[in-house]
Structures are given as C-alpha cells and as structure tokens.
Amino acid sequence: MVERIEDLNLPNAVIARLIKEALPDGASVSKEARAAIARAASVFAIFVTSSSTALAHKQNHKTITAKDIMQTLTELDFESFVPSLSQDLEVYRKVVKDKKDIKASKKDAADASASGSGAATEEAT
Amino acid sequence: MVEPKTKAPHLRTPTAETVLPLSRVRTIMKSSMDTGLITNEVLFLMTKCSELFVQHLAREAYAASCSKETSDTLKYEHLSQLVNKSSNLEFLLQIVPEKIRVHTFQEMLRLNRSGTTSDDDDDDDSESESESESDE
Numbered sequence A: 001m002v003e004r005i006e007d008l009n010l011p012n013a014v015i016a017r018l019i020k021e022a023l024p025d026g027a028s029v030s031k032e033a034r035a036a037i038a039r040a041a042s043v044f045a046i047f048v049t050s051s052s053t054a055l056a057h058k059q060n061h062k063t064i065t066a067k068d069i070m071q072t073l074t075e076l077d078f079e080s081f082v083p084s085l086s087q088d089l090e091v092y093r094k095v096v097k098d099k100k101d102i103k104a105s106k107k108d109a110a111d112a113s114a115s116g117s118g119a120a121t122e123e124a125t
Numbered sequence B: 001m002v003e004p005k006t007k008a009p010h011l012r013t014p015t016a017e018t019v020l021p022l023s024r025v026r027t028i029m030k031s032s033m034d035t036g037l038i039t040n041e042v043l044f045l046m047t048k049c050s051e052l053f054v055q056h057l058a059r060e061a062y063a064a065s066c067s068k069e070t071s072d073t074l075k076y077e078h079l080s081q082l083v084n085k086s087s088n089l090e091f092l093l094q095i096v097p098e099k100i101r102v103h104t105f106q107e108m109l110r111l112n113r114s115g116t117t118s119d120d121d122d123d124d125d126s127e128s129e130s131e132s133e134s135d136e
Helices: A012-022 A031-058 A066-075 A079-115 B022-030 B040-066 B076-085 B087-092 B102-111 B118-135
Strands: none
Touching: A012 A031, A012 B040, A031 A066, A031 B022, A031 B040, A031 B076, A031 B087, A066 A079, A066 B040, A079 B040, B022 B040, B040 B076, B076 B087
C-alpha cells in the first residue's frame, strides 16, 4: 500500500543523472522539466504494469511475466525498448543464476570440508 | 550548439544493475490496484524500462526542440510539445499538459463556458500564473 503520495515519486538525483546521460554534454535541464520527466516515469511504470496485468489476466495468468511486459511494450508502441531490455534481462538472469551457483557451491564446499573432501566446489562452475 | 549524441539505446552495455531504486518501483507498481505478485525479474525489468523511458523522453524532447532553437536547456514546454505530438505518449497528456496563459484560458472559458468544471479552473490558473512568472 502507498502511505504517502511522495512514495510514488522517483528520486530526483537519479532522474537527473539519467537525463544528463541521455543529453549531449553542455545541455541543461530546467527544474520543471526534470520534475515533469520524473512524474512521467512514475505514470509510465503504472501504465505498463496495469497493461501487463491486464494482458496476463487475459491469458488466465495471475502473475505478470517478463514476456507480458515485452509484449505490452510492443503494443504500447515502445518496441524500441525491447532489444535493450532483453539484453539486460539476459545479464540479470545470468547474475541471478551465478549467485545461486555460488551459494550452492559454498554449501557444497561446506558439506565437503565437513566430510573431508574438497572436490564438490568444481561441480558448480 | 552541440549535436545530440547519436547513442542508440541498444548500443549501451547491458547490465544487471539498476540506477533507480527497486523498492520504489515496487511501491509504484503496487499502487495499481490489481497488481498481483511481483517477481524479482519483473521488478528488475520494470525498473530498467522506466530508466529507458526517462532517457527516451529526455532525448526525444531535446532532439525535437533544442536542436531547432539556439537554447541547450531542456524546458517543460519541450516535453509538453513532445507529449502532444507523439501518439505513444498519449497517456501523458493529463500528466504533462501544455501550459496556457491566464488570458488565453479566460478566452477559452468565454468561448466554451458549458463544459468546464471549477476544479479545472484552479489547476490551470495556478499553472499559467507560474509560467508567466518564469517566462516574462
């Protein structure tokens, strides 16, 4: 639940940094423009979320998936985001998997050292 | 006048890091009533997607307006103009409306007295006043 309306605002400093990255060097952004972009981004997130939820429900799914979001973006005419997002997602999945593997191998190593053999660490990699 | 970077968004290095805080994006997603469970993967994707959107908006508005003018400052007007002419930004029309002058608004009121609520009056008045201060 949202307790305060400010909870829906994205942090100003981060938004400012993202904008700066997108614009050529030397370009500046008025305070009002920055606030408007931040507001727009919140609304965008809500918009995409609810559209994806609707899409998921139509397919009788309760939870939205990455695929739902990608499809929603295409439907909403933001298909230019999809290639970058797919790449990010790939990296993200790999990082999550690696973390899991490391955790597993640590557990294995702990088990292995407890039983006196160190070979289990190799398996995970 | 600096040329806008022609850095296409898909040329940047993909990353599993997000700049925007995941927890805040989760709160925003949850604010939509029927949102069910949000998996970490979906949360990551929405956060990334919002980041891309921020940059898209800034880049497009800058390219559309600032390259024509001599100014290299991105202003509110540039954003509202972009929102007004882009069909995929239609959902922002109420969020980033074009500002109007008090006298223009009063003119509109005179011409179109029937369909305006008192709520709208307050909003538009204060906005156009703030513009008059900053612009003139």
